[in-house]
Amino acid sequence: MTIHSVERMSKNKSSGQSVRAVVVDKREAILRSAIKVFAEKGYFNSKVADIAGEAGIADGTVYLYFKSKDEILHSIFDRAMAEFIAEGRREIAEIQNPADKLRRIARLHLEKLGTDRDLAIVFQIELRGSTKFMQEFSAAGFAEYLDIIRQTFAEGQASGVFRTDIKPVVCAKVLYGSLDEMVTNWILSKKSYPLAPMADEVLKIFFGGVMVK
Amino acid sequence: MTIHSVERMSKNKSSGQSVRAVVVDKREAILRSAIKVFAEKGYFNSKVADIAGEAGIADGTVYLYFKSKDEILHSIFDRAMAEFIAEGRREIAEIQNPADKLRRIARLHLEKLGTDRDLAIVFQIELRGSTKFMQEFSAAGFAEYLDIIRQTFAEGQASGVFRTDIKPVVCAKVLYGSLDEMVTNWILSKKSYPLAPMADEVLKIFFGGVMVK
């Protein structure tokens, strides 16, 4: 790299557009690195230096983008959850049948996490490492996600698709809990298999029950 | 052992029985304290000194009964899980109908954890704080527990009670995941409500599905 290229670079950094780009990119890079590192070693066993090293930046630089190690974990969750919910809402908006909506949500759930194993590990394992986090977690995006399922189910009850002797909240928890268990088992499994197809197996039971009619 | 032999023993300075009793009691006290402390602050945020303080003993005494802080967490799990599985097996042994067996297991699951909130927190939250632990966890008692459900379901399929177009493994995961979610929500809930009755609500869905027939 010549002196000239360096000069050009430093000019770029100063221009409005690319500054934001750089900022976003570096934040992004740190988050990606953190997900990888957290997935490998666990939150408490991961050092900020590991994350910085993985992202190819200095330790101190992390603190230009995040206030603390804890905030990184929160950001991972916030960002993924927001994206998760947005995409979920977008997809089911175009679907009429409540049962199909739930099917879409279930598939999306497993597709998302089945594609990004590291993120899945952080979600299933690391995010649950502290009661404190779980309580905030619960209060925030997670509740919203569960509520989408609940509402969709209630719609189905109103339109006569679903049984009305079941509480929508319970129903949402059962579906979410089932999917969650699929993810956890997939992560911990020594065998490698695609996660997404499990959605249909879960729904077969969820929709029809296990009893012979 | 006769009454006479007991009398003789109590005259002895250190009878096998009473020594063991003290040892068991103190081990027990440490485990109970650890469950409480872990539940309150999380495993990584709990100091060994906290556990010792809660148990009313000196820090060093903890190490007369446990090799490390980590071993305490393992012991909590091992003991509870063993008891859990033993009781589960005992109860379903007396039941014929596979559906009733599953109902018994489900109720037992929620009764147990619903009675001991601290233990529930450690089980739901702390035991999942590390991938490493989860993998050992998975390989050990947890797999056995899931297998009991799977076998019971398979029995039901053989006896014509349950649908045969569903994989027993998936079925076990769905039931377990649903119950697990009930526990997690119960723990994190600000409201106080009995956990055990949720078993029936879960089973209503599990057995009959959510669709209108």
Add this chain to the structure above:
Amino acid sequence: MTIHSVERMSKNKSSGQSVRAVVVDKREAILRSAIKVFAEKGYFNSKVADIAGEAGIADGTVYLYFKSKDEILHSIFDRAMAEFIAEGRREIAEIQNPADKLRRIARLHLEKLGTDRDLAIVFQIELRGSTKFMQEFSAAGFAEYLDIIRQTFAEGQASGVFRTDIKPVVCAKVLYGSLDEMVTNWILSKKSYPLAPMADEVLKIFFGGVMVK
């Protein structure tokens, strides 16, 4: 063991003569164990429990015979040094020629330590692990030992056997230092060889010098 045998034993312990014997024996056993353990692991890395275990007694029993771990080390030195000096004095008392006296001391020095490797290790290595100890050490028996050599040399000067242009103190240090170095090398050597014969090799130089006459 029957009750009777126990009774007999407790009577033995109460008899004057054997009590002292037991006390001495146990003190002795602890010292021997300590020498072995210190030689193997070093003073700071040895636990009192190791010594007790080696001696086949309970940890607390050590404190019935010694005030502290430190005192054990001191006792090892004191006892060995006293014995050392006493034997040295006794042996040279019967010898007339000062040169022969020094030869006897030198041989005795290496014979003693060459026979008890563990004691040698403690003497050469462990006793020097602290300045504090070395200073007390120096002030006590060690100075006396060095003084015996010095006096013997001075006798030799008076009787015209040794050069008078050499300070007895320096002479004593040279002889002691030379012997000491033989012991240290012998301990650290991977090869196994008898230590005592080195005395004559040292004396050949000490008496005659290294220069060609």
Add this chain to the structure above:
Amino acid sequence: MTIHSVERMSKNKSSGQSVRAVVVDKREAILRSAIKVFAEKGYFNSKVADIAGEAGIADGTVYLYFKSKDEILHSIFDRAMAEFIAEGRREIAEIQNPADKLRRIARLHLEKLGTDRDLAIVFQIELRGSTKFMQEFSAAGFAEYLDIIRQTFAEGQASGVFRTDIKPVVCAKVLYGSLDEMVTNWILSKKSYPLAPMADEVLKIFFGGVMVK
């Protein structure tokens, strides 16, 4: 390096040279502090915090320059011994007469340690506090030092200066042991006297023996 180059350097934020200088200086400062602290309290009784405090840095900073407390002790020895040997070799290279060479070595030995009492204490006392260290010590620089003496003596035998009925190895140990004893006594002595002159007194005996001819 000229004054101008220095000026240029100080203008640079972080020139390679000055960074290294700082690093070396701090390492140096830690080693000096450690020598002082070890000399005062002994290795095992010295806390890393003591060393850091003496050096005027934070505890953690020590670990930026040394891997462990143990490594500090090793570094002290390695550095001093390397310097010791290098200087010894350099000095005797210019001398022809083997006897003069030994005289030079002996004087150097006592001059070095007589100038730096703390270093002398660490060398004489602390480095011998563990068999483990002594064995590595023996295998490394110490053996090399002894070997220089041995070779020099063998040269003297070849050139007819020294007696040939003496083993060079024994001879080296006697000389080294004698000097070593001078240092140890000097350290432990309550009186204050110059160490270096003792070299000649040792050599008077070493070269000529103690016997009247």
Add this chain to the structure above:
DNA sequence: AATGAATGAGCATTCATTCAT
């Protein structure tokens, strides 16, 4: 005298965070 369970002070090391450059 003997025991060994209990004590609790003590310490090397780690690592999130800061800040001068």
Add this chain to the structure above:
DNA sequence: TATGAATGAATGCTCATTCAT
């Protein structure tokens, strides 16, 4: 913005010593 050297609080574990039995 970026760096990375420096910080120093924090903690699991050890082990010499005590003491009730």
